Amino acid sequence: xxxxxxxxxLSGLLIALSIFAxxxxxxxxxxxxxxxxxxxxxxxxEGLLGIKFDNYDLAFGIGHLALAMILLDGGLxxxxxxxxxxxxxxxxxxxxxxxxxxxxxGTVAMVLFDLTLIEGLLVGAIVGSTDAAAxxxxxxxxxxxxxxxxxxxxxxxxxxxxxxxxxxxxxxVELLTGEIGSPVETIMFFISQFGLxxxxxxxxxxxxxxxxxxxxxxxxxxxxxxxxxxxxxxxxTSVLGGSGFxxxxxxxxxxxxxxxxxxxxxxxxxxxxxxxxxxxxFLVLGMLVTPSKMLHxxxxxxxxxxxxxxxxxPLAVILTVKPFFRFRWREVIFISWVGLRxxxxxxxxxxxxxxxxxxxxxxxxxxxxxxxxxxLIQGGSLSWAAKKLKIVVPATAEPDRRGPLGITADNxxxxxxxxxxxxxxxxxxxxQLYFPSGALxxxxxxxxxxxxxxxxxxxxxxxxxxxxxxxxxxxxxxxxFNGDAMLKQERAFFGTFTFDGDVLMGDxxxxxxxxxxxxxxxxxxxxxxxxxxxxxxxxxxxxxxHGIHWVVSEMEGNSVTRVGLRLY
Numbered sequence: 174x175x176x177x178x179x180x181x182x183l184s185g186l187l188i189a190l191s192i193f194a195x196x197x198x199x200x201x202x203x204x205x206x207x208x209x210x211x212x213x214x215x216x217x218x219e220g221l222l223g224i225k226f227d228n229y230d231l232a233f234g235i236g237h238l239a240l241a242m243i244l245l246d247g248g249l250x251x252x253x254x255x256x257x258x259x260x261x262x263x264x265x266x267x268x269x270x271x272x273x274x275x276x277x278x279g280t281v282a283m284v285l286f287d288l289t290l291i292e293g294l295l296v297g298a299i300v301g302s303t304d305a306a307a308x309x310x311x312x313x314x315x316x317x318x319x320x321x322x323x324x325x326x327x328x329x330x331x332x333x334x335x336x337x338x339x340x341x342x343x344x345x346v347e348l349l350t351g352e353i354g355s356p357v358e359t360i361m362f363f364i365s366q367f368g369l370x371x372x373x374x375x376x377x378x379x380x381x382x383x384x385x386x387x388x389x390x391x392x393x394x395x396x397x398x399x400x401x402x403x404x405x406x407x408x409x410t411s412v413l414g415g416s417g418f419x420x421x422x423x424x425x426x427x428x429x430x431x432x433x434x435x436x437x438x439x440x441x442x443x444x445x446x447x448x449x450x451x452x453x454x455f456l457v458l459g460m461l462v463t464p465s466k467m468l469h470x471x472x473x474x475x476x477x478x479x480x481x482x483x484x485x486x487p488l489a490v491i492l493t494v495k496p497f498f499r500f501r502w503r504e505v506i507f508i509s510w511v512g513l514r515x516x517x518x519x520x521x522x523x524x525x526x527x528x529x530x531x532x533x534x535x536x537x538x539x540x541x542x543x544x545x546x547x548x549l550i551q552g553g554s555l556s557w558a559a560k561k562l563k564i565v566v567p568a569t570a571e572p573d574r575r576g577p578l579g580i581t582a583d584n585x586x587x588x589x590x591x592x593x594x595x596x597x598x599x600x601x602x603x604x605q606l607y608f609p610s611g612a613l614x615x616x617x618x619x620x621x622x623x624x625x626x627x628x629x630x631x632x633x634x635x636x637x638x639x640x641x642x643x644x645x646x647x648x649x650x651x652x653x654f655n656g657d658a659m660l661k662q663e664r665a666f667f668g669t670f671t672f673d674g675d676v677l678m679g680d681x682x683x684x685x686x687x688x689x690x691x692x693x694x695x696x697x698x699x700x701x702x703x704x705x706x707x708x709x710x711x712x713x714x715x716x717x718x719h720g721i722h723w724v725v726s727e728m729e730g731n732s733v734t735r736v737g738l739r740l741y
Contacts, residue, residue, distance in 0.1 A: 183216070183222070183224070187212060187213075187216055187456050188449075188452055188453070188456075190212055191208070191209050191212055191452045191456065192452070194208045194209075194212065195208070204548045204549070204552035204553055205310060206307055206310055206451065206455055206515060206548055206552070207545070207548040207549055207552065207553075209451065209452050209455035209456055209459070210455045210458065210459045210544075210545065210548070211459065212456060212459065213455060213456040213457065213458060213459015213460045213461075213462075214459040214460070214462060214464060215459075216456070216459070216460055217459060217460040217461070217462065217463070217464075218460075218463060219463060219464050219465060224460055226457070226460040226461055227461070229461070229523050229526045229527060230527065232457050232458065232461050232520075232523060233520065233523045233527065235453065235454065235457050236454060236457075236458070236516060236519075236520035236523070237417075237520070238450075239450035239451070239453055239454035239516070240305070240335075240418060240450075240454070240516060240517065240520065241403070241404065241407045241417065241418065241421050242400070242443075242446050242447060242449075242450040243305055243447050243450050243451060243454075244305050244332060244335075244418055244421050244422040244425065245399075245400070245403045245421050245422070245424070245425040245443065246425065246443045246444065246446060246447035247305055247328065247331075247332055247422060247425065247447075248332065248378075248421070248422040248423060248424065248425025248426040248427075248428075248429060249399075249425040249426075249428060249429035249436075249439065249440060249443055250429060250440070251328055251329070251332070251425075251426050251429065252429075252430065253426065253430045254730070255321060255324075255325035255328070255329070256325070256329065257709055257731060258321055258322045258325055258326075258709040258711055259321075259322065259324075259325025259326040259328070259329045260325075260329055261498065262326050262330075262493075262494045262497075262498045262500070263325070263326045263327075263328075263329035263330040263333060264329075264333065265493045265494065265497070266326070266330045266334065266489065266490065266493055266494065266508075267302075267329075267330050267333040267334035267337060268334075268337050269489075269492075269493050270330075270334075270489040270490065270493045271301045271302050271334055271337040271338055271341070271489075272301075272337070272341075273485070273488060273489040273492060273493070274297065274300075274301040274481070274485045274486060274489045274512075275294060275297035275298045275301040275341055276294070276297065277297070277480065277484060277485035277488060277489075278296060278297035278300060278301065278477060278480055278481050278485045279293040279294035279295070279296055279297030279298070280293060280297075281293075281476070281477060281480045282296035282297060282473075282477055282539070285473040285476055285477065286473055286532075286535060286539075288532070291345055291348050291349055292349065292531075292532060294341075294345055295342065295345040295346065295349070295525065295530075295536065296477065296535075296536060296539055296540075297485075298338060298341035298342045298345055298521070299338075299342055299518050299521045299522050299524075299536060299539075299540050300477070300481060300514055300518045300539075300540055300543045300544075301337075301338050301341065302334040302335055302337065302338035302517055302518070303327075303330060303331045303334060303512050303513055303514065303515075303517075304331060304513055304514055304515030304516055304517040304518070304544075305331040305332050305335075305422070305515075305517070307331075307513040307514065307515030307516070307547075307548065307552065308327055308328060308330075308331035308511075308513050308515075310451060312324060312327065312328065312555075317555075317556050317559045317560065317565050318565060318566050318567065318568040319559060319564055319565060319566070320504075320564050320565075320566050320711050320712065320713040320714070321711040321712065321713075322500070322504065322709070322711045323504050323507060323508060323564050326494075326508060327508060327511060331513075332419075332422040333419060333422065335416065335418040335419065335517060336366045336367055336370055336416035336418065336419050338517065338521060339366070339416065339418070339521065340362065340363050340366050342521045342524050343362075343524065344359060344362075346524050346525055346528045346530055349525075349528075349530050349531070350528055350529065350530060362414065365413075365414040365415055366414070366415055366416045366419075367415075367416065367419070368415070369410055369413055369414060369415025369416070369420070370410055370415045370416035370417070370418075370419030370420045370423070371419065371420075371423065372415075373406060373409065373410045373413070373415060373420045374406065374410070374419060374420035374421065374422065374423030374424045374426075374427075375423050375424075375427060377402075377406045377409075377420070377424050377427075378406070378423055378424030378425065378426060378427025378428050379427045379431075381399070381402050381403075381406075381424065381427070381428055382427050382428040382430075382431030383431065385398065385399065385428065385431075385433070385435050386431055386432075386433035386435060388435075392438045393438070393442075395435045395438040395439050396438060396439045396442035396443055396446075399428060399439055399443070400443070400446065402424075403421050403424055403425065404421075406420050406421055406424045407420060407421040432584050432644075433585070434577040434579055434581075434585040437575075437576065437577045437587075451516075454516050455516065458516060458519045458520075458541075461519075462537075462538070462541050466534065466538055467538045467541060467542060469538070470535060470538045470539055470542065471542065473539075474538065474539045474542035474543065475542070475546070477539060477542075477543060478542065478543045478546040478547065478550075481512075481514075481543060481547075482510075482512070482546075482547065482550065482551060486509050486510075486512035487506075487509035487510075490505055490508050490509040490512075491505060491509070494508065499706070499707040499709075503562040503563060503564060504562075504564055506562055507558055507559060507562045507564055510551060510554075510558050511551060511555060511558070512547075512551070513547055513548065513551055513552055514543055514544045514547040514548075515544060515547075515548065516544075518540040518543060518544055519537070519540050519541055519544055521540070522536045522537040522539075522540035522541070523537070525537075564713070565713075566666065566712055566713035567662040567663045567666050567667075568662075569648075569651040569652060569655060569663075570591070570594075570651045570652075570654045570655045571651060572589040572590055572591055572647075572650075572651075573590045573591065573592055573637075574588075574589075574590040575587050575588065575589050575590070576588050578641070584643055584644070584645075585643075586641055586642065586643060587641070587642065587643065587644070588615070588639055588640070588641055589639070589640045589641075589642060589647070589650060590637060590638070590639055590640075591637070591638050591640060591650070591654040592635065592636070592637050592638075592654075593632050593633065593634055593635060593636040593637075593638065593654070594634075594635075594654070595654065595655060596634070598632050598653075598654075599632060599633060599634055600631050600632070600633075601631065601632050602628065602629055602630065602631060602632075603626055603627065603628055603629070603630045603632065604628035604629065606653065607649075607653065608649075608650075608653070609642060609645075609646040609649045609650065611642060611643060611645075611646055612640055612641065612642030612643075612646045612649075612650060613640070613641055613642075614626045614638050614639070614640055614641075615639045615640065615641045616638075616639045617630065617636055617637070617638055617639075618636065618637040618638075618639075619633060619635075619636050619637075626638075638654075666713075666724065666737075666739070667724045667726040667737030667739065668722070668724060668737035668738045668739035669738075670737065670738045671726055671735050671736065671737045671738070672698050672735065672736050672737075672738070673698070673734070673735060674697060674698055674699030674727075674732065674733045674734045674735060674736060675697050675698075675699065676697060676698045677694070677695070677696070677697060677698075678693055678694055678695075678696045678697065678698060678701050679694035679695065681698060682694065685721075698723075698733075698736050699732060699733035699734070699736070702714070702716055702723055702725060702733055702736055703733055705718065705723075706725070709731060710725050710728070710733055711725065711728065712725055712726065712727065712728050713725065715739070721738055721739070722738070722739040723736055723737075723738060724736065724737040724738075724739055725737075
């Protein structure tokens with residue numbers, strides 16, 4: 174009984190401390206996951222609490238459970254439209270990029286630790302993939318709004334590169350233990366990992382999304398049903414020989430992109446699940462490590478980390494992304510720098526321990542050191558690097574609160590709450606506002622008193638408006654209610670003057686005295702900018718032409734709808 178009570182006390186204390194420490198992360202700028210990892214180490218055998226935890230099998234199980242929850246949440250929040258710019262480069266990075274990283278790091282590890290080639294490559298395979306938990310957490314909490322091309326590539330890569338890392342790790346472990354199958358069996362294992370993961374994840378996610386959108390459940394049950402069915406997808410795929418991690422990510426992707434009121438019940442709860450998974454996973458992994466043993470490998474592990482951060486990751490990105498996709502050099506440099514390692518390498522490092530491979534202690538401690546340094550160096554400098562490389566786009570306003578009305582099963586109406594924080598809206602009549610055709614103001618609160626808004630009602634600063642609309646109305650509403658600070662940032666970034674995408678370049682050149690070729694005069698501004706950018710343009714893409722920065726300010730699907738002019 175005392176053991177159970179102690180377990181409740183310690184687990185509650187550690188989780189509470191982790192949440193309180195999140196404020197420290199915001200103030201000091203230390204990556205949040207690094208704090209969770211540090212708290213786990215403080216609670217461990219050589220820490221303040223002295224908890225002896227060396228159950229690798231249990232840690233392995235907890236790792237799989239937590240990563241599955243994190244990937245499911247990541248898939249639920251990824252929009253399919255981002256795949257138009259990020260899927261192909263992310264897929265190449267998730268396969269060929271992991272191979273290149275494994276080869277470079279493995280070769281260096283072989284020399285540093287005096288290992289055989291296979292043993293060195295095993296080190297490279299363990300740390301070869303980026304981590305979904307680290308990437309989703311750092312991009313979500315960094316406070317910067319990256320352009321869609323970069324953020325989509327990083328998120329999709331981290332959600333899909335686990336199968337390659339797992340395949341390489343298992344294959345190398347089997348080689349070292351003499352349990353490797355024939356080349357045909359190895360190839361079939363590789364194909365089944367990706368093939369079954371793709372097939373089961375997409376098909377099951379599509380089916381689950383449709384079933385849930387038809388069901389009428391108590392609000393709290395939607396998230397539990399998605400979690401349960403997501404675990405079923407993970408388990409079935411793994412039993413059949415596919416990648417459960419890839420399958421549950423894709424299942425979440427399909428569910429999250431199925432419109433319906435269920436999403437408003439699912440996403441907030443799964444956000445809590447994902448945070449609990451990250452806290453629990455990093456606390457357990459922190460308790461599993463022994464700092465004194467880590468120090469024994471400190472110097473060579475540091476050199477492995479430097480190789481990974483400064484050589485292997487940049488080389489993989491440059492060779493796989495730059496020649497084949499329309500990425501600018503500053504975007505390539507940022508993607509190279511933000512190859513964050515997190516829980517996945519530590520979980521993979523447990524494979525050699527369970528498999529009884531020689532030097533298993535080395536693999537685990539080196540993986541832990543690489544993750545620690547990656548979170549500290551790369552994670553800690555993410556915001557600075559994004560601003561320095563100019564891949565940040567201005568953030569727009571968001572509703573203070575929103576909630577579904579439950580009117581329709583699909584594409585439901587919602588209530589959006591906005592506060593007037595824009596001097597340009599002061600003393601404006603409501604009928605003069607440029608509102609989306611399907612949205613309307615339901616009520617207006619002034620000094621805590623509810624007013625009935627009419628067309629001739631004048632807005633005042635700090636008024637609170639309750640707007641009824643649909644999700645498609647959000648971009649226009651957010652632009653309308655942008656605060657003064659956000660408007661200032663937008664105008665500094667996109668320029669004071671903007672053009673509709675369908676304006677002819679000939680008309681623009683006549684107004685500004687620009688020189689165009691005969692073919693360019695008949696182009697629209699959108700066609701001209703898209704041609705200059707190449708590939709798939711995203712908001713924030715700019716073209717330096719005739720002493721002016723032409724900046725893509727609005728997109729609709731693959732089409733540029735507005736372009737700003739920013740003078741030097």
